[in-house]
Amino acid sequence: MTETKREPLIHITKRASLPWYASWGIRGAAILVALIVCAIICVLTTGEKPLRIYGTILSASFSSARRRWVLLQNIAMLLAVGLALIPAFRMRFWNLGGEGQILAGGLATAACMICLRDVCPNWVIIVCMVISSIAAGALWGVIPAIFKARWNTNETLFTLMMNYVATQLVAFFIIIWEMPKGAGKIGIINQKDMIGWLPVIGNYKYLLNIIVVGILCILMYIYLNYSKHGYEISVVGESQRTARYVGIKVERVVIRTMLLSGAICGLTGMLLVGGTDHTLTTSISGGRGFTAVMVAWLAKFNPIWMIMTSFLLVLLQRGASEISTVYGLNQSFSEILTGIILFFIVGSEFFISYQIHFRHTAKKEDIRRV
Amino acid sequence: MVKLSCGALSQYRAEQRTAALPFAVTILCVERTTTVSENIPAVELxxxxxxxxTVLANDKVSLEIHRGEILALLGExxxxxxxxxxMLSGIYFPDEGEIRIDGKPVVIASPKDAFAFGIGMIHQHxxxxxxxxxxxxxxxxxKGHLDLAAASKKIKSICDAYGFEVDPQQKIYDMSVSQKQTVEIVKVLYRGANVLILDEPTAVLTPQETDKLFAVLRNMRDAGKAIVIITHKMHEVESLSDRVAVLRAGKYIGSMRTSETNAQEMTNMMVGHTVTLNIDRPDPVNPRPRLEVKDLTVRNEDGILKLDGVSFIANSGxxxxxxxxxxxxxxxLLEAIAGLQPAEHGSISYIEDNGTQEQLIGKDPLAIAAMGVxxxxxxxxxxxxxxxxxxxxxDNMMLRSFRRGHSIFTDRKTPMHVAENVVHELEVSTPSLATPVRRLSGGNVQKVxxxxxxxxxxxxxxxxxxxxxLDxxxxxxxxxxxxxxxxxxxxVIYVGEDLDVLLALADRILVLCGGKxxxxxxxxxxxxxxVGMMMTQIGGKKSDD
Incomplete structure (x- = not known):
């Protein structure tokens, strides 16, 4: 074998497959490397001890019972939006309108709480909240879907624009319903009589939301993997031509799935407004419509894995704001750390699918002929 | 037993090859480095x-490509x-081994390098x-100044030298497949290619166009170019090539002069055991009209007329x-029958055994299946x-059957048994039923x-x-x-491109020409x-020779 000088230093080949422990090993290593890089940056820019900073990140979520509950609540809400997005994403319909769909659901909820409070009994109001929020979210989701199915419009742009419409609509109603007059915002709705507030299980304010999302997660897993609808969604996502060839009505599946996606976002809006916040602001979704996109992609559109990816993102987010207050650092410093960690996690996927060969190495690996 | 004899044969061939190319070749390399000798291969792997x-696509392959010779590269x-x-055209880089051009070891790290060494590949697509x-x-x-007039002149001279017909001013979208292929070939010649590699060039051509291409390739060979052609069609190998080289499972099996071998021997070397090359054609079984297409006219999405008044009857058996x-x-035509393509007018009737007719036009695949067809x-x-x-x-087996039953859940057991049966009966080679079908080879995908x-x-x-x-x-x-x-x-309605197969397999042949x-x-x-004449002209006028 003759060696030549101009052989490329590295070449990249696709891996056949990796056992699960190897791929998780790579992911673990990526997080470790990310933490080391973060530590170096911490020391260089702030002089703080990195381990103390990491400790603070963890304590932000775990140091007290209240914090642990808030952590769970945040995971549940992020997961709920993620669960709404994955049926659409599996269909290769890029629903970036989670924000708008949540707002639509929240708006419908607030409307029920404010307008029906003197009209019907509390339980009727809550039923109305559930139904109307689901309907409002579904409506916000299905409009882009209809346009996509009929005229093949770009769903990414369309759903994004629907977010702005929803924000403005909420802003408009906030002025109408402002409390007290001139405040420019809606305070806590029905603070005295708690009409339209979702029931609290025991003393745990967030438990209901967490249970609802937990059930939703299991149902979504079953729906996507074992139902005929779920199968149709996968086929449409993989190849619309194949779907038509076997007689699946693609337009119908797109519309049906976006109804579902919007409905779950709407329900999330209801859980936020009726269950925890009891008010309506334009920022009630807290950017979850977009964060959930990342949660869904990191979990490869698997509802169960999404519990872990939601946990990771919420942990980092909460840790980030904690660092900025404890050390008096800028909020953007903690966002840099979050960015680095996510960069390494996403980047590690490359090493799971591909293998890098350096010049003259890896010649005598196990070669199996297939 | 068969396997043994073939192994012996290839070994014999390999020995013959080494014997036929004595040490003189290598000695020549050393002695005559400046002048290119006839005996030094243009390319040597x-x-x-x-x-x-984990797949070993090429396993220590050694191969020579000579000037003034058409080499057919065979293999399943x-x-x-x-x-x-x-690897010759710079798309992949070899893991080990050496490539020599005109006797000198070279590194081809990119398609640009390949062009610099005068290697040009004409891809299937x-x-x-x-x-x-x-x-x-x-x-x-x-690179350099864009001078289309000069380029056109040079293109003309290339065309004249080898007998191509290219209009430099013609837009690609106005061209037939064969004309596009000609442009591809001229393109690599324009860049100074001396070694041309053609990957299944005849797959998209009519017999007449194939003859034209072969004439051009022979001209290029006679002008001293080295030509490699990858093909599955044995009669093309026999009529065109000077030498054949056979690969099997990534290994070099042997090479021989085309004149000294035959289709059967080449096939046996490719496959590794003896195969029969005759296609059966049993007599039709009790043929009765099953599908009647009348005056079918179809426009595609862009409004272009694709089928124009097509009428025929397909019989059962x-x-x-x-x-x-x-x-x-x-x-x-096929998509219109399957309910995937709306028709402008005409009718497609399905005739049941008892004589009742059902109209298929205007129905989607689901509706057609619901009719019991x-x-x-x-x-x-x-x-x-x-x-x-x-x-x-x-999951792929399920595509056709997943709607069965009233449950909202899919039944994966039945399709799994179907998959097991298909794998067993059609000898599909797959690691498991849970393997994504894109990982399977072309033949296995088609069997599934x-x-x-x-x-x-x-x-x-x-x-x-x-x-x-398919191999x-x-x-x-x-x-x-x-x-x-x-x-x-x-x-059975069988749309094919290999006329030899169509002529050997079909009971009747319908020839389409421009949608008619x-x-x-x-x-x-x-x-x-x-048939070839009818493909290019309605009715196939027999005017010339």
Missing amino acids: RGVSKRFG NGSGKTTLMN FKLVDVLTAAENIVLGL EILGIAGIAGSGQKE SLSFVPEDRLGMGLVGNMDLT LVGREITSAPTVLLTAYAVRG INSSYTIYDLINRQKEAGVA VSGILPGRGASKRE
Whole structure:
């Protein structure tokens, strides 16, 4: 074998497959490397001890019972939006309108709480909240879907624009319903009589939301993997031509799935407004419509894995704001750390699918002929 | 026993090869480094290996390509022909081994390097910009001042030298497939290629166009160029090539002069054991009209007329072959019958055994199935239409049957048994039923698709290019399956591109020309020339010779 000088230093080949422990090993290593890089940056820019900073990140979520509950609540809400997005994403319909769909659901909820409070009994109001929020979210989701199915419009742009419409609509109603007059915002709705507030299980304010999302997660897993609808969604996502060839009505599946996606976002809006916040602001979704996109992609559109990816993102987010207050650092410093960690996690996927060969190495690996 | 004898044969051939190329060659290399000798191969591969993951695509392959010679590179699918040639054209980089050009070791790290060494490859899928002219495409990417007039002149001179016909000013979108291919060939010659590699160049050509291409290739050979042609068609190898080299499972098996071998021997070397090369054609079983197409006219999405007043009857227990140049309306015809393509006018009637007729036009696949018409369709685009590449075998079997039952949940057990049966009966080689079908080789993908389509016991079977890209073994499995369907009384419509196969397999041949029926011939006794003429001209005028 003759060696030549101009052989490329590295070449990249696709891996056949990796056992699960190897791929998780790579992911673990990526997080470790990310933490080391973060530590170096911490020391260089702030002089703080990195381990103390990491400790603070963890304590932000775990140091007290209240914090642990808030952590769970945040995971549940992020997961709920993620669960709404994955049926659409599996269909290769890029629903970036989670924000708008949540707002639509929240708006419908607030409307029920404010307008029906003197009209019907509390339980009727809550039923109305559930139904109307689901309907409002579904409506916000299905409009882009209809346009996509009929005229093949770009769903990414369309759903994004629907977010702005929803924000403005909420802003408009906030002025109408402002409390007290001139405040420019809606305070806590029905603070005295708690009409339209979702029931609290025991003393745990967030438990209901967490249970609802937990059930939703299991149902979504079953729906996507074992139902005929779920199968149709996968086929449409993989190849619309194949779907038509076997007689699946693609337009119908797109519309049906976006109804579902919007409905779950709407329900999330209801859980936020009726269950925890009891008010309506334009920022009630807290950017979850977009964060959930990342949660869904990191979990490869698997509802169960999404519990872990939601946990990771919420942990980092909460840790980030904690660092900025404890050390008096800028909020953007903690966002840099979050960015680095996510960069390494996403980047590690490359090493799971591909293998890098350096010049003259890896010649005598196990070669199996297939 | 058969395997043994063939192994002995290839060993014999390999020995003969080393004996036929004595040490003189290497000595010549050393002595005459400046002048290029006739005996030094234009390109020499020495012990080249390439691995993809755990798959060894090429295993220490050594091969010589000589000037003034047409080398046919033979091998079944997945035997590593294209991988090997891609390493010459700079698309892949070998894991080990050496490439020598004119006796000197070289490194080809990119397609640019390959061009610098005068190696040009014409791929199966053309890489041309539709809205540009031939001349613009040919100079595209070249450095220096853009002078189209000078380029046109040079193109003309290349065409004159080898007998091409190219209009440098013609836009690519106005060209036929054969013209596009000519542009591709001129493009590599324009860049000074001395070694031309053609990957299945005749797959898209009519017999007449193939003859033209071969004439040009012979001219180029006579002008001292080295030509490598990858093909599956034995008669082309025999009529065109000077030498054949055979690969099997990534290994170099041997090479020999074409004049000293025959199709049977070459096939045996490729496959590794003896195969019979005759296609069966059992007599039609009790043929009765099953599908009547009357005056069918179809426009595609862009409003272009693809089928124009097509009428024919397909009988049960019979194979109706459809011949025609690629894009003459074959796809639209099958899709219209399958309910995937709206028709402008005309009728497609399904005739049941008791004589009742049902109209298929205006119905989608679901509605057709709901009528109780069992219609199976093996489309041209296997992974883009017939199957879902990322899904496993079981889920792909489910595509046709998942709606069964009233449960909202899918039943995966039945499709799993179907998958097991297909794998077992059609000898699909797959690691498991849970393997995504895109990981399977072309032949196995097609077996899965055909297997699924015939599982539903169809009464009409539509197949489009059922053996395209398949190796000999898989092709014969598919012919056999189709014949068995015919014997079971199925009306088979077989769209094919290899006229030799169509003439050997079909009971009747319908020739399409520009969306019209050029004629319907009996399969027994029709000549290739006759069919070829009808493909290019309605009715196939026999004016010239």
